[in-house]
Amino acid sequence: MVSLHALVYRSQATRPLETTDLDALLLDARVNNQLANVTGTLIYGGQRFVQYLEGARADVEQIYARISRARQHRELEILEQGSLDARRLQRWHMGFAEAPQSLVQQLSQAQWQRDLPWLEDEIASSPGLKHLLSFWNDQVALVR
Ligand SMILES: Cc1cc2nc3c(=O)[nH]c(=O)nc-3n(C[C@H](O)[C@H](O)[C@H](O)COP(=O)(O)O)c2cc1C
Numbered sequence: 362m363v364s365l366h367a368l369v370y371r372s373q374a375t376r377p378l379e380t381t382d383l384d385a386l387l388l389d390a391r392v393n394n395q396l397a398n399v400t401g402t403l404i405y406g407g408q409r410f411v412q413y414l415e416g417a418r419a420d421v422e423q424i425y426a427r428i429s430r431a432r433q434h435r436e437l438e439i440l441e442q443g444s445l446d447a448r449r450l451q452r453w454h455m456g457f458a459e460a461p462q463s464l465v466q467q468l469s470q471a472q473w474q475r476d477l478p479w480l481e482d483e484i485a486s487s488p489g490l491k492h493l494l495s496f497w498n499d500q501v502a503l504v505r
Contacts, residue, residue: 366418407462441473443484
């Protein structure tokens with residue numbers, strides 16, 4: 362079995378994005394992620410993004426390389442990456458939620474593993490990821 366890998370980064374939108382821009386972006390991203398079997402979620406607020414990706418390491422890296430080339434954002438910074446025991450968002454080829462700027466800021470400033478080297482390689486134990494996933498699970502509960 363291929364071992365799983367997860368990656369979280371933050372970035373800054375190059376301009377305020379309208380719903381139609383975001384829809385086009387997500388449509389494209391979801392088709393691609395499905396082909397690569399990458400799942401995750403994208404959170405947008407106050408012209409900032411935080412995105413979580415999970416899948417086989419080579420697939421996550423390939424998708425991240427593609428994401429880094431997109432012109433709609435800049436200043437990409439990886440907050441954390443590491444191995445994963447099981448997918449957390451297996452139904453989502455790319456979930457999406459708009460969030461208040463304060464929440465996106467909190468997430469990008471949360472404690473990620475780069476600040477907690479003793480957590481070693483397992484991303485699931487990171488407080489930053491727990492925060493992100495708990496926000497996402499609340500969003501999913503709301504739309505159900
Ligand atoms: C914030 C953000 C998230 C993205 N997420 C994904 C993704 O999950 N998977 C993917 O294949 N591409 C992703 N992309 C890339 C877009 O789907 C698309 O290729 C890109 O925005 C093309 O725009 P451009 O040609 O104007 O640069 C992302 C792009 C941005 C800006």
